[in-house]
Amino acid sequence: MSSERLAVTGVGLCTPLGPDPVAAIDGGGTAVRSRADLAGLPDDRSAEVERIDLRPWLKRRKDKKLMARAAQLALAAAGSAIGDWPGDRAHLGLFLGVGREAGDEGESEAALLVAHRRGRMDVACVAGPCRDLYPPLLPLKTLPNMALAHISIHLDVCGENGAWAGSAGAGMTALRAGAWAVLEGRCPAALVGAADSLANGGAIRDRFRIGGAPPPPVGEAGVMLLVEPEAVALARSAQIHGWLRLPPLSTVGRRPAHHAALGDCGAADGALAVALAILRREASAVVSAADPGHPALPVEISVDPGPSCYTPARHGENA
Amino acid sequence: MSRRVVVTGYGMVTPLGVGVARTWEGVVAGRSGVGPVRRFDASALPVTFAAEAPDPGGDEGADLKLRLASAAIREALEMSGPIEGPRTGVCVGSEIGRPDLRMVAERLGTREVPTPEELGAMDPAAPTRLAADLAGATGPSSTISTACTSSSQAVGEGLLKIRRGDVDAMLVGGVDVLVDPLMITGFAKLGALSERNEDPAAASRPFDLGRDGFVLGEGAGFLVIEAEQTAADRGSTVLAELSGFGCSCNAYRITDSPPDGRGAYQSMSLALADAGLPPEAIGYINAHGTSTPMNDPSEATGIQRAFGDHPVPVSSTKSMMGHLVAACGAVEAILSVLAIREGVLPPTINLDHPDPRCDLQHVRNTAQAARIDHAMTNAFGFGGSNGSLVFSRRT
Numbered sequence: 062m063s064s065e066r067l068a069v070t071g072v073g074l075c076t077p078l079g080p081d082p083v084a085a086i087d088g089g090g091t092a093v094r095s096r097a098d099l100a101g102l103p104d105d106r107s108a109e110v111e112r113i114d115l116r117p118w119l120k121r122r123k124d125k126k127l128m129a130r131a132a133q134l135a136l137a138a139a140g141s142a143i144g145d146w147p148g149d150r151a152h153l154g155l156f157l158g159v160g161r162e163a164g165d166e167g168e169s170e171a172a173l174l175v176a177h178r179r180g181r182m183d184v185a186c187v188a189g190p191c192r193d194l195y196p197p198l199l200p201l202k203t204l205p206n207m208a209l210a211h212i213s214i215h216l217d218v219c220g221e222n223g224a225w226a227g228s229a230g231a232g233m234t235a236l237r238a239g240a241w242a243v244l245e246g247r248c249p250a251a252l253v254g255a256a257d258s259l260a261n262g263g264a265i266r267d268r269f270r271i272g273g274a275p276p277p278p279v280g281e282a283g284v285m286l287l288v289e290p291e292a293v294a295l296a297r298s299a300q301i302h303g304w305l306r307l308p309p310l311s312t313v314g315r316r317p318a319h320h321a322a323l324g325d326c327g328a329a330d331g332a333l334a335v336a337l338a339i340l341r342r343e344a345s346a347v348v349s350a351a352d353p354g355h356p357a358l359p360v361e362i363s364v365d366p367g368p369s370c371y372t373p374a375r376h377g378e379n380a
Numbered sequence: 381m382s383r384r385v386v387v388t389g390y391g392m393v394t395p396l397g398v399g400v401a402r403t404w405e406g407v408v409a410g411r412s413g414v415g416p417v418r419r420f421d422a423s424a425l426p427v428t429f430a431a432e433a434p435d436p437g438g439d440e441g442a443d444l445k446l447r448l449a450s451a452a453i454r455e456a457l458e459m460s461g462p463i464e465g466p467r468t469g470v471c472v473g474s475e476i477g478r479p480d481l482r483m484v485a486e487r488l489g490t491r492e493v494p495t496p497e498e499l500g501a502m503d504p505a506a507p508t509r510l511a512a513d514l515a516g517a518t519g520p521s522s523t524i525s526t527a528c529t530s531s532s533q534a535v536g537e538g539l540l541k542i543r544r545g546d547v548d549a550m551l552v553g554g555v556d557v558l559v560d561p562l563m564i565t566g567f568a569k570l571g572a573l574s575e576r577n578e579d580p581a582a583a584s585r586p587f588d589l590g591r592d593g594f595v596l597g598e599g600a601g602f603l604v605i606e607a608e609q610t611a612a613d614r615g616s617t618v619l620a621e622l623s624g625f626g627c628s629c630n631a632y633r634i635t636d637s638p639p640d641g642r643g644a645y646q647s648m649s650l651a652l653a654d655a656g657l658p659p660e661a662i663g664y665i666n667a668h669g670t671s672t673p674m675n676d677p678s679e680a681t682g683i684q685r686a687f688g689d690h691p692v693p694v695s696s697t698k699s700m701m702g703h704l705v706a707a708c709g710a711v712e713a714i715l716s717v718l719a720i721r722e723g724v725l726p727p728t729i730n731l732d733h734p735d736p737r738c739d740l741q742h743v744r745n746t747a748q749a750a751r752i753d754h755a756m757t758n759a760f761g762f763g764g765s766n767g768s769l770v771f772s773r774r775t
Contacts, residue, residue, distance in 0.1 A: 150631075161504050176562070184424055184561045185424050187424075187565055188561075188565070189424070191562075191565065192569065195565055195566060195569060197569040197570050200566050200567075200570075201635060204527060205475070205504075206761065206762075206765060207763055209765065210629075211634075213630065213631045213763075214630075214632065214633065214764070216631075217631045218629060219628055219630070219642075219643065220628065220629070221627050221628070221650070222526075222629050223526065223533055223627070225523060225525070226474070226504045226505065226525035227505050231522070234522045238537065238540075241540065241544060245544075310520065310546060352505060355521050356519070356520060356521075358520065
């Protein structure tokens, strides 16, 4: 544990209820909808970000086509969180919770359909028609760490980093690792958070096909916080959204409670609960989240009295 | 003052054999573990060879990945002795979490329902849970997924967690199994694989002018690391100190490495600083050295920038084992510890005509005897993640 606190000087959110979802959630709103393209599956509901506008941050617009949903959500959140941070991005840390590898958006379906004969994979078919149809860049789109890669590339972030795969605990691991890295001086500041999409059509179809559908409703979100040492933030008169502290691992906090409004956002769930507590301007809160079968990881936030300095970026929302 | 961290156990399964001793014997002999694919008929594929790991058997069901991990973990735990309890954590590098494409393809045709074991094996955290179960570790556990850097970062995370006092011991490592018709097809279509079908043993040739891509491999490597005091209290045999970790992002391109080697340089420099060592202290670098046209000169440039006028012996053991992807960082970390302990530097085989753009002090084709006190190992991943670890002799 550490008794020191870090300043949260940037918040970036990309959720199905927009970049500032607190009022809608607290008012009983929900982004969970039935989807026509999922008709016929055992469950046709999801909470999805309608539009993710990455134009403010993309170096090459066509690169968006190389990004899975989670990578797009991550970049949108990171771009918002980093804002006009004046430090040296060559050493800015980047710590991200990511989900399991996303299903593709149907790009591989034609290739996979011709890869089997009489219900079994046939290597001759793979080598022939499947090979011709298989999208060569698909693995690079769907690998979980590509979210980290795209943030690094488009925002020029080069410092200490990590991508933790899993569900809600992965994002909390990333938050804690990034906070530690800043507290220890391994990087001057860090982008910490998570992004995941359980709601894209390809992922849902794949999971139903293989029988491993997550419990509905499924959601998606990108959540990033920019954290830096308290003294540094105060010295540069940064806008401070709140404070982040690492309580002992044994500390029990409250669990994410936004599923009815935003769906299960997978690896982003824990980080999203932390960010929502900051945006609600809670004086103090401990949030915990865990992957199934693993110990829960806590993060403590606090917010000073006064008005919010959060200015939501208009990069994606359903409203 | 942060706690010192030592290695007290390791285990591996690689294309050179089951167990650390067999792999080390093969590495020192300069033996290639690359050959024609045996697990299925690959003759129609563009690449017909790979570095397949031997199946170690065991009771982990149908999934080879879990059997490889289990064998490596059990070997590491046998060496370290018991480490169970809430003060022990687990961190595993594992990059596969996608729906198994073979299974998806078959389900498209048959609508069969997979078994729970098949579903569980596709979870990227499955090896992490296995590791925690086998070690009896109930402390923090996590799965790192940064492609080829995954297990190097897993080792690094273990180091940091122990230093911070979150835990006293960690089981860290990685596992990967990618020798599969669809993976070979996909990577070949990307142009990333060597297509030297006529001579597989010569296909992985890092830093050589004739290199044409990497060789897909598979395996597992795990280490037990613990606080120095914990190891002393347990009466453990200390194999080496894990003295430094650094990592960086390239911020360059998804598949290419920057020609100026900046990410590699930053990662190595941070690891040296973390270990509190000057460049000249390092006696050996186990390079990432994938044998791709772009990685090797980029890494060589990074090494030149980080080590300046202090030439250090460098080799890539991928020349013998192929690219173990998420497992390579941990396996090569163990080989770096062995280089210190055994006084032998593994070679880069197939290095017949060194690329002038990779102007390094190569350990070329034959292992070298050398007493060294500190070794570095690099792992760099698709997407531009870099990790470097430093191990040091403990007397």
